[in-house]
Amino acid sequence: MGKLVVQADRMENEENPTGLRFGAPAYERIAQDLRNRVSSGELTEGRMLPGRRALAVEYKVSLPTIERAVANLVSDGVLRTDLRRGTFVGQVAKTSSTTPQKIAALGIMAPLRIPATAHDMTHNGTYAMVGAFERAISRSGNRTTFFNLWRDAPEGEDRLSAAEGYEALVAQGVSVVVAANALRQADMGPIRRIAASGGVPLVIVNEEKVSPPLFVVHYDHADAAHQAANHLLDGGCRSLLYFSARVSSWGEQRWEGVRRAVSEAGLPRENVLDATNREAVETDAPIHDATQGGLAHARRLFAGNANLLAGGGVGVIAANDQMAWGFIEAAAERGMKMARDYLIVGFDDMPESRDLGLTSMRPPLENLGEEAATLALQAIQGPSSARRISLHSELVARNSSRFVMPVLVGTR
Structure with missing residues (x-):
C-alpha cells in the first residue's frame, strides 16, 4: 500500500483541516487527521495501516503518541485491530470532522x-x-x-x-x-x-x-506446566512429581500439562505422580496461607513415604511458589536439598523466589x-x-x- 505521507502544513496551516483547536495534543491531531482521511474516502474500508513505528516516523512523533491516537480510533470503531495481522480501517459512517470524540x-x-x-x-x-x-x-x-x-x-x-x-x-x-x-x-x-x-x-x-x-x-496454565516439565526433563530428571496443597481449576490444568510432557517424552505413566491434596479445595482464603499449606502437605507426604525422593533424578513441579517454599522446607527437615537431591519449579515468580534460587514460571x-x-x-x-x-x-x-x-x- 502507499505510504501515509503527512505534510507539515496539513496539521498546522491556517485552514486547520483537522477541525481541532491549535495547540491540541499531537495524538488528538493525528487521530483526527486519520479520521478525516477515512471519512473522505482516501482510506477505504478494510485497508491496512502501516505499523505503529512507521506511523511514528511519518508523523514525526513518539511511539506512545501513535498508540494513543490509534487506540482512540479503535475505541470509536474507525479502526479495527487484529493482533496477528495489523490495524485496518473499520466500518465507519462518515461524519463531520468537527464532531468531538466521545470519551467512553x-x-x-x-x-x-x-x-x-x-x-x-x-x-x-x-x-x-x-x-x-x-x-x-x-x-x-x-x-x-x-x-x-x-x-x-x-x-x-x-x-x-x-x-x-x-x-x-x-x-x-x-x-x-x-x-x-x-x-x-x-x-x-x-x-x-x-x-x-x-x-x-x-x-x-x-x-x-x-x-x-x-x-x-x-x-x-497447561502450557506453563508443560514448559516447566520439559525444563526439568531436559535438566536430567527421570520422574516428575506434581505438588499442590489443594485442588483448584488452574491446578488441574497444570497437572494436565505435566502429564502431557511426560507422555510426549515417552516415559512410563508411573514416572509421574500427582501429589495434590484432594481433601483441600480452593477457597477465597488468602493465598499467602499456601506456604504453610504446602509445608503441612509435604510433611504428610514424607511421613507416608520416606522414599518419596529416593534414587535421585526427581523433578518437583509445585502449584505455586509459596507451596514450593513449603516443600523445600519439609524436604530440608529430612536432610534433602534442592539441586542436589531433587529439582523444583514453582509458579508466579514471587520476589522471595529470587533469593531462594527457585526457578519459576512468570505469568504475563x-x-x-x-x-x-x-x-x-x-x-x-x-x-x-x-x-x-x-x-x-x-x-x-x-x-x-x-x-x-x-x-x-x-x-x-
Whole structure:
C-alpha cells in the first residue's frame, strides 16, 4: 500500500483541516487527521495501516503518541485491530470532522483485599492486571470506573458476586465491564446468562472455563506446566512429581500439562505422580496461607513415604511458589536439598523466589491487563467480534532446576 505521507502544513496551516483547536495534543491531531482521511474516502474500508513505528516516523512523533491516537480510533470503531495481522480501517459512517470524540467509560471489577499482605498473590497479581488495564485505557483517551468486589461487599459478607459487580458498574453507565480474577465457580452460571442477554459487553480476564459470546483473555496454565516439565526433563530428571496443597481449576490444568510432557517424552505413566491434596479445595482464603499449606502437605507426604525422593533424578513441579517454599522446607527437615537431591519449579515468580534460587514460571500479568483493554475497546463495537486470547508464561531459570555435580576430592 502507499505510504501515509503527512505534510507539515496539513496539521498546522491556517485552514486547520483537522477541525481541532491549535495547540491540541499531537495524538488528538493525528487521530483526527486519520479520521478525516477515512471519512473522505482516501482510506477505504478494510485497508491496512502501516505499523505503529512507521506511523511514528511519518508523523514525526513518539511511539506512545501513535498508540494513543490509534487506540482512540479503535475505541470509536474507525479502526479495527487484529493482533496477528495489523490495524485496518473499520466500518465507519462518515461524519463531520468537527464532531468531538466521545470519551467512553470502561468498568473493571476485581477482588482486591485492602490492606493486603506482601505474599497475597491473588491481590498482587490482580493489582498488576488492573493497573495495566487502567494505564492502557487512559492512553486511549478514555477512562475507567473501578469496583472492588471485596471492599464494596456489605458488612458480614465475604465479597460480592461477579453478577452483583456487573450490575453495579452498568448502573454507573459504563460501556463495557471487565472482570479481572473475579469469577468463582458459583459465578459461572449467572455470568453466562449475562453474556447471552446482549446487554453491556463483558470481558473475562484469567478464566478459561467460559465460552462465547464472551470476550476472554487468559494465560495458558497447561502450557506453563508443560514448559516447566520439559525444563526439568531436559535438566536430567527421570520422574516428575506434581505438588499442590489443594485442588483448584488452574491446578488441574497444570497437572494436565505435566502429564502431557511426560507422555510426549515417552516415559512410563508411573514416572509421574500427582501429589495434590484432594481433601483441600480452593477457597477465597488468602493465598499467602499456601506456604504453610504446602509445608503441612509435604510433611504428610514424607511421613507416608520416606522414599518419596529416593534414587535421585526427581523433578518437583509445585502449584505455586509459596507451596514450593513449603516443600523445600519439609524436604530440608529430612536432610534433602534442592539441586542436589531433587529439582523444583514453582509458579508466579514471587520476589522471595529470587533469593531462594527457585526457578519459576512468570505469568504475563501486565499483558493480561493490556490485552483486556484491547478487547474491551473492541467489545464496545458489538458482540459479533467476541474472541478469546491465550497468553503464555515465561520460565525464569534459577539454581533449583539444575543439579549440582559433586566435587571429587583429589582429582584435577
